[in-house]
Amino acid sequence: MDAPPFTLRQLSYLIAAADEGTIAAAGARLHVSPSAISDAITELETQLGEPLCVRRRAHGLTLTTAGTQVAAHARRLLADARELTLSLHAAEGELVGPITIGCYPTLAPTILPPLLHDFGDAHPRVELDIIEATHDELDGRLERGEVDVAFVYETLIPGNPRRERLFELPAHVLLAAGDPLASAERVTLEELVDRDLILLDAPPSSQHTLSLFARRGLTPKVRHRTASYEAVRTLVGRGLGYGILVQRPANPASYEGYPVVMKEISPPVPPVGIEVIWPAATPPAERTRALIDFARSITWPGPA
Template sequence: MELASKITLRQLELFCAAADHGSFAAAAQALYLTPNAVALAVRDLETALNAHLCIRQRSRGLTLTPSGTYLVELARRLLREADELCRGVGSFGGPLRGPVSVGCYSTLAATVLPPLMEGFRDAHPGLELRIVDGTVNDLLPMLQGGEIDVMIGYHFGMPGDLDHVVLFDTEVHVLLPADHRLAGEESISLTDVLEDPLILLDLPPSGDHTLHMFSRAGVRPKIAHRTSNFELVRSLVARGFGYSVLIQKPANDESYEGRRVVAKRIVPQFSAESVVIAWPSPVRLSDRAQALVDYARLTVAEHQWTPARASGKANE
């Protein structure tokens, strides 16, 4: 405790800011302080810990030492917990207040986030929901670094060190132009479209997942185009450039250009998938984040296409 009494949260905050911005000057500008104030806080922190935390070079900015790299992760965690302590005590016995942030996989964002944002705002008016969308590769570092509280995506794209709650179940389908020879079929197999060109949604991890599914089926698709743009995939399919294999199924059966597409179930189904909301296993969710998880678990599915709803069955 004697050592801890020599360290302040403000010193840790300024040290983390210097690490994030790459220099004392940039951190000072972001925090409306003088560079000397940031440098002094870091120097006092080094003195208290008897450790060299960073190397200052005019041409290259600030570089963390191994001790500094170790400390910055601990400091960020401690600052989050201190912030949570203040918010928790301040809202004890009353409505939840403050920010909660969620990342969402891009192709899910358009149908998952708007109803979630609207309903959560009404249920918890004191909470400020912050959102970000992107690929799994974009969102995972943000989740693990504490920049977002939770992440919504497909279970197949999540690493094993995350806790999660299933929001709804869905499955892969084939997307065809409206005038395709198989458009009138109730369902199709992957072998039915093997001679057609594939428009591959190559947005991590969807592209690898699709190709793995073909591999499991023992067939090889003819890839004509790759794109990370979900709506471009639908537009190319609608114009007859090929078919695609997707999970997300918008309620609208038209492309941006107003051309019709049709979705067909794959039989046999090689990839039934779950959409989950996840967070790092070692992290205890804040009350605000837990409220978001609970609300999402109860409400997200009712706004989404699911195989059960498509067949007239109620979701479990």
């Protein structure tokens, strides 16, 4: 078999330049000079007989149509090369190597403990790295290979990844234990609309909460917005308002120790799916596939 007219190093330089957007940033990421990056890309273009990128001094670097195609193949080749190296250092049937896990912040306390503890114990030579990020912050990171697998809400999933449903939960109302509605079996949105809402303001949670009211022709009165799930629980525990949340922690108290109660919404609202996603363009490594299968095997929490 004839050797290809290019090297993996040239491909890695092209990918770095495409991801970083400039030759200089790619050089800084790879700890090589910008001229080395530029020369490698130029040589790659000569060998392939196609312009792969457009370089503008003030506007950075953009891939051409051919460059986009080459970059997609290059990512797979580089991933295969990494897996080949790792496989040489693994016993038969042993999983070895890194997995970068993306996780929506409010899902992290539910999703991450069994993965880090149980899957980690079963496969001690797999390195599990965590990135907590909202859906918009995950945009593009799967495709660029920065994240191997992510756990997210079904709404607003960036790109077009492979996906599987793990479990689903309907939103609930969170109230202080001393709230007049705390003794009710269920709570309607009409009962809440004129009261103060502590809004979890992180996409897609904020959009989902507001959409529940909009479907019933209501506009809630937002008193405070916070991107912190625990801050919502703490402010509700102090009696500053109510919250609309999806995750259901077993702890019946806020971070400060104030008791809170969860109440189902009446009439029932559609459940929100929690899904595991991974890149569609590249088959997952064996260890990543094992993590996905492990996540699917867990009995996740449901409504009380």
